[in-house]
Amino acid sequence: MEIQHNTSLKKYNTFAVDVLAKQFAKFSSFNELEELTSHAIFNTQHSTLILGGGSNILFTKNFDGIVLKNELKGIEVVKKDAEHIYVKAAAGELWHDLVLYCIENNYAGIENLSLIPGCVGAAPIQNIGAYGVELKNVFYELQAYHLHDKTVQTFNLTDCNFGYRESVFKNQFKNQFIILNVTLKLNKQPIFHTQYGAIEKELEIMQVKEFTIKNISQAIINIRSSKLPNPKVIGNAGSFFKNPIVSKFRRYTIWEYHKDVVSYAIDAMNFKLSAAWLIEKCGWKGYRNGDAGCNPLQPLVLVNYGNATGQEIYDLSEQIIQSVKKEFAVVLEREVNII
Numbered sequence: 001m002e003i004q005h006n007t008s009l010k011k012y013n014t015f016a017v018d019v020l021a022k023q024f025a026k027f028s029s030f031n032e033l034e035e036l037t038s039h040a041i042f043n044t045q046h047s048t049l050i051l052g053g054g055s056n057i058l059f060t061k062n063f064d065g066i067v068l069k070n071e072l073k074g075i076e077v078v079k080k081d082a083e084h085i086y087v088k089a090a091a092g093e094l095w096h097d098l099v100l101y102c103i104e105n106n107y108a109g110i111e112n113l114s115l116i117p118g119c120v121g122a123a124p125i126q127n128i129g130a131y132g133v134e135l136k137n138v139f140y141e142l143q144a145y146h147l148h149d150k151t152v153q154t155f156n157l158t159d160c161n162f163g164y165r166e167s168v169f170k171n172q173f174k175n176q177f178i179i180l181n182v183t184l185k186l187n188k189q190p191i192f193h194t195q196y197g198a199i200e201k202e203l204e205i206m207q208v209k210e211f212t213i214k215n216i217s218q219a220i221i222n223i224r225s226s227k228l229p230n231p232k233v234i235g236n237a238g239s240f241f242k243n244p245i246v247s248k249f250r251r252y253t254i255w256e257y258h259k260d261v262v263s264y265a266i267d268a269m270n271f272k273l274s275a276a277w278l279i280e281k282c283g284w285k286g287y288r289n290g291d292a293g294c295n296p297l298q299p300l301v302l303v304n305y306g307n308a309t310g311q312e313i314y315d316l317s318e319q320i321i322q323s324v325k326k327e328f329a330v331v332l333e334r335e336v337n338i339i
């Protein structure tokens with residue numbers, strides 16, 4: 001464990017934006033974390049950023065503080081009952097490695113969350129979700145270290161207050177806790193979620209005769225690989241914006257002029273609109289200015305074609321927000337954490 005100075009974060013964020021961290025350190029055990037946070041820097045330094053895989057972050061400038069890269073490892077079954085398996089994973093494990101471990105052992109529940117980049121510790125921050133399943137559907141509890149009190153606290157499902165790409169850790173407890181581990185409550189008997197999007201069509205193409213969690217995972221991997229750019233090839237952080245939730249009246253006003261509006265009813269009064277559709281209608285799909293661009297296949301994803309700065313990508317996101325607001329009176333909210 002060593003504190004580095006003026007470290008490039010380019011390889012630590014999937015946008016591959018080249019910024020410097022004033023200080024940078026990795027920790028791979030709880031003792032190392034405690035040692036780090038008792039360092040004199042923490043008495044004078046108030047800016048701390050916990051980093052997992054850097055796949056939901058846009059750095060717009062050098063980070064004037066300490067970046068702590070979480071490398072805690074380990075996956076174990078901590079409890080079993082008649083119907084469930086409780087799997088505890090350390091925060092620095094790759095999320096997709098945890099998915100593969102569960103599929104291998106036939107623990108059902110996170111197969112629809114296959115191939116989401118990043119680490120286990122970040123999954124609760126925005127309650128990761130895909131293809132009809134969210135982390136909250138399988139979440140049991142997590143342990144987190146309070147940066148200032150230096151205590152370890154346990155959060156259950158209610159404590160986390162999960163919502164669509166939301167949790168207490170993005171709101172009232174922002175930057176206060178380091179998530180150490182997450183325990184999931186998985187099913188011995190799978191409950192298949194195949195209605196969402198193109199899953200059933202993909203299973204047909206794969207000529208699957210019988211549903212298994214492995215088949216579903218593979219179908220989702222195929223779909224995702226066909227539309228989302230691989231960050232190892234083109235810098236991106238997945239969906240840059242959330243899909244906006246609007247009243248049924250707002251949705252109706254849009255529908256009056258655009259019969260092809262893509263939307264889903266959330267409840268009797270509200271609809272989720274497809275941000276990709278809104279952005280495409282405003283003409284941004286495939287747009288490129290220098291190395292900052294709007295993905296030609298999935299316009300919800302902003303990309304770095306090479307040497308775009310975080311500020312250039314941020315400025316493009318601001319232009320998109322303003323044009324969607326002008327055209328549809330809908331304000332897009334960024335999903336990606338802007339630093």
Ligand code: FAD
Pocket residue numbers: 014049050051052053054055056057070091116117118119120121122123125126127128129130177178179180228229230231236237238239337
């Ligand atoms: P980072 O980017 O490192 O961090 C994200 C935030 O969490 C930061 O605020 C950071 O400070 C905080 N954080 C990270 N680790 C900890 C910790 N241990 N304790 C406290 N705070 C912490 N997301 C989805 O929900 N669904 C998707 O389908 C999806 N698809 C994606 C596809 C692509 C191609 C990409 C690039 C991203 C996608 N994402 C998706 C977004 C991203 O993968 C997730 O948000 C993921 O959980 C981020 O993990 P990370 O370790 O990279 O987090």
Ligand code: EPU
Pocket residue numbers: 129130131132197227237238239240241242243262274275276277278280285296297298299300335
């Ligand atoms: N669409 C267009 N134009 C396009 C592409 C898509 O209009 O060029 C419309 C289509 O009608 C399509 C709809 O957008 O049916 C939705 O597209 P998609 O199924 O790809 O989902 P999304 O809304 O773009 C969301 C999540 C993803 C998640 C997928 C699958 C958000 C912000 N994004 O994307 O999560 O993987 O659904 O569940 O909720 C992420 O959070 O980073 C992320 C990638």
